[in-house]
Amino acid sequence: MLTLLRDLRRTRRAIALAAPDRGRSLAIRHVDAGSCNACEHELTLASSPYYDLQRFGLGIVASPRHADVLLVTGPVTMRMWEPLLVAYNAMPEPRRVADSATAPSAATSSAWLQSSSARSTSCCQSTFASQAARRRRTRSPKRYSA
Amino acid sequence: MTHRDRVAEALEAGWRFGALYATEGGVVRTLLVSPAGETRLETAPVESGALPSIVDLVPAAGWDEREAHDLYGVGFDDHEPLRPLVDHDLDLARWTVPIRGRDAYQVAVGPIHAGVIESGHFRFHVVGDKILHVDARLFYKHRGLEKAAEGSKLEAGIAFARRACGACSVANSAAYALACESALGLRVVPDLARARTILLELERVWSHLNDIAAACSGTGLAAGNNRFAELTERVRRLNATLTGHRFLFGTVQVGGSDAAFDDTAVRAARAELAHLREAAASGWRELTFNSSFQDRLPDIGIVAADDVHRLGTVGPAARAAGVAEDVRTHAYDDFEAVTPTRAVGAVPARVEQRALELWQSLEILERLLDRPVVPAAADRGGVEGEIGVGRLESPRGATSCIVERVGDRVARMHLRTGSYANWPSVVHAATDDLFPDFPLINKSFELCYACVDR
The missing domain is CATH 3.30.460.80 (NADH:ubiquinone oxidoreductase Nqo5 subunit)
Structure with missing residues (x-):
């Protein structure tokens, strides 16, 4: 099994299939890294009839092994840093990290708190934008890159 | 003494x-x-x-x-053993209850779960499919919010209560505001109470709709889940129309309220809520007569009335066991706590409890939204003190906030939410039931992790 997975991964790397002009699907694995729970509630509703995330080919998958994108919510608490890395390392290449709203872009909770003390209307609305792997200010990007 | x-x-x-x-x-x-x-x-x-x-x-x-x-x-x-709760001790023996015996084994779940769920770890001790005990290890999301609030001005400190949990943001902010007001000797005037009640009930409405959707998802009934998710979305949109925020962030302030809904807004809100009531009632009827849904809601996950008193269970989970306690009884005019027809404290009773409270909240909103909502300020003239307590009924049960102050700054803030009170009950409810039933039992409580971890 492990050999098969390793070989498949090698093949995937070797042929390096280019993304189609119009992306057909993207498998998203969500990890809550210390959010206020609003992102989770919004993400749940993104699959509801009003938004139907799946029509864009975007699906939430159960395992990072199935995922193209790691969607992080929350400011990344100390306790969630390790589980987050484990999830990231479990993802096959090519992989991307995205964040929802503004919370994860502030890698320390103090920055998150500063942003939250203002009445934040953009955060935790359903306008979460998938971005390419974030450049984190306070964490070494090398630890995070593929 | x-x-x-x-x-x-x-x-x-x-x-x-x-x-x-x-x-x-x-x-x-x-x-x-x-x-x-x-x-x-x-x-x-x-x-x-x-x-x-x-x-x-x-x-x-x-x-x-x-x-x-x-x-x-x-x-x-004499609290023996005093196991770590917020501290994450790596030594399993230090934080789990020792379970020994033939064929007993452990199933570790989390902190990352398969769905869109908050992070937390559960360690199930099982024999076959039967759960002997669950050790819940939360606090993966501990952000140190109480500590971070210290030293901030009382008015500004509300941000920490608000962002403790997006799903209970009004409840937590209002509990904090009440605590500050009681410490500052401010009295809540009727207009202020009315504005806050409207916000609290709006939060309860979306939250209970969401909980019914979650129960459908827990039984694999996609149609029910989608229907109630759709209604939840409509309430969030209504929240945004009324206040500018889908989760009502920033709508509660210390010492007053700047919520202003004019005649047109109030009338539109009433119309939308009337529609929601009709749609939710029809959806609920569907669920009541849907045998594939009902058959999947056996009397599992029991937290009976004596468990409620012992474990300190609050909110819908307590009322579903026939304990008709609700902080709103003391705070609202003409309010009586409801309990379900078969108040046995099992999964179906807790799901029905959400529906009963939903009708109640919609009725309260209809009554309160009879005229425009105007900004209001609390009255001076109460007794000032160093410590204030705020207590109210959040969608998940009684939430208390205690604020200690030095002058106009927070010296200590403590928030104990309904979810915090109820997690030990989830553990109790799951014991002796089947492992595959845990997701449904858990969803029948639908507690937050964020406002427990803080």
């Missing part, structure tokens, strides 16, 4: 345990609540690092004492 004696005496007189927390100043305070809803704090100095535990008198204080130990280093004599 010792702290322990005073707590014991109050409990005998019918008072309930509300919260327990420690401070940097070397004291432990216990919040007690009378049957009439009055609150009182009992303070005990911590001598040589410890004080007698009250956990044998009030098992509900178990988590509070463990938290005070982990965060403030306070020992509790």
Whole structure:
């Protein structure tokens, strides 16, 4: 099994299939890294009839092994840093990290708190934008890159 | 008279345990609540690092004492073993209940779950499919919000209560605001109470709709889940139209309310809520007569009335067991707590409880949205103090906030939410049931992790 997975991964790397002009699907694995729970509630509703995330080919998958994108919510608490890395390392290449709203872009909770003390209307609305792997200010990007 | 004696005496007189927390100043305070809803704090100095535990008198204080130990280093004599709660000890034996016997094994779940779920770890001790015990290890999302609030101005500190949990943002902010107002000697005037009640009930409406959707998803009924998710979305949109925020962030302030809904807004909101009521009632009827849904809601996950009193269960979970306690009874005019027809404290009773409370909340909103909502300010003239307590009914149960102040700044803020009170009940409910039933049992409580972890 492990050999098969390793070989498949090698093949995937070797042929390096280019993304189609119009992306057909993207498998998203969500990890809550210390959010206020609003992102989770919004993400749940993104699959509801009003938004139907799946029509864009975007699906939430159960395992990072199935995922193209790691969607992080929350400011990344100390306790969630390790589980987050484990999830990231479990993802096959090519992989991307995205964040929802503004919370994860502030890698320390103090920055998150500063942003939250203002009445934040953009955060935790359903306008979460998938971005390419974030450049984190306070964490070494090398630890995070593929 | 010792702290322990005073707590014991109050409990005998019918008072309930509300919260327990420690401070940097070397004291432990216990919040007690009378049957009439009055609150009182009992303070005990911590001598040589410890004080007698009250956990044998009030098992509900178990988590509070463990938290005070982990965060403030306070020992509790006779609380044995005092397992870590907020601290994440890597040694399994230190934080799990030892389970021995033939064929007993452990299933570790989380902190990352398969769905869109908050992070937390559960360790199931099982034999075959039967759950012998669950050790819940939360606090993966601990952000140190209470500590971070210290030193901020009372008005600004509300941000920490608000962002403790997006799903209970109004409840937590309003509890914080009430605590500050009580410390500042401010009295809540009727217009202010009305504005806050509207916001609290809007939060409850979306939350209960979401919980019914979650129960459908827990039984694999996609149609029910989608229907109630759709209604949840409509309430969030209504929230955004009324206040500019889907989760009503920033709508509660200390000492007043700037919520202003004019005649047109109020009328539109009433129309939308009337539509929601009709749609939710029809959806609920569908669920009631959908045998594939009903057949999947057996009487599992029982938290009966005596468990409620012992574990300190609050909110819909307590009322579903026939314990008709609701902080709103003391706060709202003409409010009576409802209980379901078969109040046995099982999964179907808790799901039905959400529907019953939903009709109640929609009725309250219809009554209160009869005229425009205007900005209001609290009245001066109460008694000022160093400490204030705010207590109200969040969608998940009684939430208490205690604010200690020095001048106009927060010296200590403690938030004990309905979810915090109810997690031990989830563990109790799952015991003796089947492992594959846990997701459904868990969803019938639908507790937050964020406002527990803080």
